[in-house]
Each structure stands twice: as C-alpha cells, then as structure tokens.
Amino acid sequence: MSIKGEAKLKVASDANKGSVTLFVAVSRPASLHLESLDFFGRPQAVLVCDGVRFAFLNGQDGTFYQGPASPRNVSRFLPVALRPQDWVLLLLGEVPRLPGDPAAFALDVPAASYQVKLESEGARQTLWIDPATFRLRASRVEGRAGYYVAFDDLEDLGGAPFPRHLALEVPRPASRWELRYTDVAPNEVIDPELFHLTPPPGARVIAVDDQGTELR
Numbered sequence: 001m002s003i004k005g006e007a008k009l010k011v012a013s014d015a016n017k018g019s020v021t022l023f024v025a026v027s028r029p030a031s032l033h034l035e036s037l038d039f040f041g042r043p044q045a046v047l048v049c050d051g052v053r054f055a056f057l058n059g060q061d062g063t064f065y066q067g068p069a070s071p072r073n074v075s076r077f078l079p080v081a082l083r084p085q086d087w088v089l090l091l092l093g094e095v096p097r098l099p100g101d102p103a104a105f106a107l108d109v110p111a112a113s114y115q116v117k118l119e120s121e122g123a124r125q126t127l128w129i130d131p132a133t134f135r136l137r138a139s140r141v142e143g144r145a146g147y148y149v150a151f152d153d154l155e156d157l158g159g160a161p162f163p164r165h166l167a168l169e170v171p172r173p174a175s176r177w178e179l180r181y182t183d184v185a186p187n188e189v190i191d192p193e194l195f196h197l198t199p200p201p202g203a204r205v206i207a208v209d210d211q212g213t214e215l216r
Contacts, residue, residue, distance in 0.1 A: 002026060005184030028092070
C-alpha cells in the first residue's frame, strides 16, 4: 500500500508550537518522503528514506544529513525514534505490534472497544479495536520508545477505510503531533526517486552513523 498527497501537521511541545503543510509520500515496506512547506509552498525541511539510507535537508540553515536509515536518524524530523517501516505503518493508519501472543483481552466499555494487551521484552502495548469493524482505533506503547496514537475520520480510499486524521502523543519529551490528510491518493505508482535526495548547491553535507554521530 502507498499514499501520496498533502496534509496539515500541527505540533505542540515545550520547544515548538505551530502548524505546517506537508507533502507526504509513503510506500510499504519502508519508504517515506516528508516535506514541510512554507506559506508560499517552498520546502523548509525534507526527510527521505528508502528503508536503507536516509537524507534530511534543513532548509533553515542549509545542512544536509545523510546516513543509515536508523530510528535515531529518521527521528531528526519525527517525535519518536522508530524504524522507518514502523513510521510507514503509522502514516498508513496502522501500528507496529509487539511480537508474541496477546497477554490479555477484554471489552473496554467506556471506550466502546475491544482491548488487547501485548507484552515483549519489558515493553507493553495496548490496542483498542472497534467491535463492529475490527478497525484499529488506538495504540499505546509503554517501555522503550513509548507513545500513544489514535486514528479517526475514516474514509473509503481504494475500497478500504483509511483514517484521514492521526494524533500522536509522546511522553518524553512531552509533545503532540497531529496530522490531518487533506488531499491524498492511495496506491498510486510512486517514482522511486522521491525516496532519494541529493544535496542542493551550497548545502553543508554531514555524514552520520546509525547513532546520528557525525563522521569525520
């Protein structure tokens, strides 16, 4: 599955508050292109990843980072350090799930949802699932890279319900990342070149390792 189009991103944290327009292109299993645009539609920051390599252009100071597509590197643009394939799932309205069989299953009456709990290697995940459609409504991960994500505003795209709105909350450092798709097309053929980026003229190129440390 893939999507391509525009979205509105609203960010709220101690360090940053505001909203921007995003160009978004994501394709399974681990390819993504996120590009924030200013009022005039000019790129301010661009993150691309093909699942193996990443590149990030900071249009504010002209720096261009490149290196392995590790969680730490991809999170230069995003609020929590996840693998690129996990970000692709989130942006497609799904979630990465902890491995293993469910540790508990119950009906969450206040949330009008089935509740499934998973545990693996010290991490815990709770899933809320719509009883009528079995569509995922929300997920909370605790331990390691913890976060909460909720999906709503479902619309039929390509014969399947697709959430046009997702809200992501991260406890440390506290932030909320709210994305609403405004104009997207599902399952179009996306040019692979969208997931590669070369430094523009005059950019300061910085190579990093998988921990985000500059290589000299």
